[in-house]
Amino acid sequence: MSLFVRPASRVCSSLQNSHHYLKRGVSSTMRLIQFKHKSSEEIRLGVEQKEGGNVIDLNAFEPSLPCTMRQFLEKGEAALVTAKRAQELGKNVLERSEVNLLPPVTNPDKIICVGMNYADHCAELNVPTPKEPVIFNKFPSSIVGPYDSIILPKESKTAEAMEYVAGFTVALDVSARDWLTKTSNGNQWLLGKSFDTFCPLGPALVTKDSLSDPHNLGIQCRVNGETVQKSKTSLMIFKTEALIAWVSQFVTLYPGDIFLTGTPPGVGLFKTPPTFLKPGDTIECDIDEIGIIRNKVI
Numbered sequence: 001m002s003l004f005v006r007p008a009s010r011v012c013s014s015l016q017n018s019h020h021y022l023k024r025g026v027s028s029t030m031r032l033i034q035f036k037h038k039s040s041e042e043i044r045l046g047v048e049q050k051e052g053g054n055v056i057d058l059n060a061f062e063p064s065l066p067c068t069m070r071q072f073l074e075k076g077e078a079a080l081v082t083a084k085r086a087q088e089l090g091k092n093v094l095e096r097s098e099v100n101l102l103p104p105v106t107n108p109d110k111i112i113c114v115g116m117n118y119a120d121h122c123a124e125l126n127v128p129t130p131k132e133p134v135i136f137n138k139f140p141s142s143i144v145g146p147y148d149s150i151i152l153p154k155e156s157k158t159a160e161a162m163e164y165v166a167g168f169t170v171a172l173d174v175s176a177r178d179w180l181t182k183t184s185n186g187n188q189w190l191l192g193k194s195f196d197t198f199c200p201l202g203p204a205l206v207t208k209d210s211l212s213d214p215h216n217l218g219i220q221c222r223v224n225g226e227t228v229q230k231s232k233t234s235l236m237i238f239k240t241e242a243l244i245a246w247v248s249q250f251v252t253l254y255p256g257d258i259f260l261t262g263t264p265p266g267v268g269l270f271k272t273p274p275t276f277l278k279p280g281d282t283i284e285c286d287i288d289e290i291g292i293i294r295n296k297v298i
Contacts, residue, residue: 056094137190200285228266237262278297282296
């Protein structure tokens with residue numbers, strides 16, 4: 001079972017809004033879909049009249065509606081009211097045989113997955129039920145339609161990988177070490193790495209031909225002016241080409257996708273005594289020939 005989040009700053013607000021919509025009867029019986037005409041590549045929105053039934057073309061009913069589900073959901077209640085009206089009027093109906101169904105959402109910002117959330121599944125694995133939700137994620141490129149083929153992974157060639165690199169930048173991989181090391185949630189890396197604002201980037205995308213050698217650059221991090229991490233990119237275990245080729249076995253890489261290629265020594269958790277970021281701290285990260293980023297902790 002999957003759920004979709006509507007516009008809100010946090011999930012609890014979205015659930016409250018959803019309950020509000022359901023009480024008013026706006027969306028309680030609709031089957032919203034994305035589809036294409038069999039003669040076109042244009043993505044459109046529709047409503048199934050019943051499971052496996054004919055489709056009401058929402059974009060034909062109201063041309064001002066967005067053509068993707070994510071944009072539709074961002075419009076909130078007004079879009080849902082329009083869709084409900086189209087369903088009630090029963091106009092702009094397409095035969096099921098005329099359309100190809102797409103995934104309901106094709107470009108989510110996140111796919112958040114919950115592991116070991118069925119008691120009987122935990123029983124078959126012979127593991128205790130989790131004390132907190134176990135979270136993992138999938139990339140948007142893993143989504144296919146309800147009737148599309150599942151493609152087994154293929155081997156990628158390292159020699160060609162660098163041809164697909166547009167350039168390099170500086171990234172700060174901020175970690176919530178308490179979440180990374182909590183045994184109650186299974187030491188989940190995703191949670192400890194994915195808090196909002198935990199990935200500053202910049203100051204520019206420097207094209208690869210601008211660098212003397214991306215695998216021989218100085219890299220360092222300072223906190224309040226004190227150098228806490230310092231190394232060279234020549235010490236990376238897996239170089240850029242190897243990372244791209246390896247990851248390409250599993251996912252399709254698209255223009256704008258980003259690799260964070262690792263962190264040098266000096267992580268605060270492993271110092272004696274351990275040190276952690278606190279409000280008021282200023283972090284600077286820089287890489288030779290690329291630039292410096294500077295971020296304040298609040």
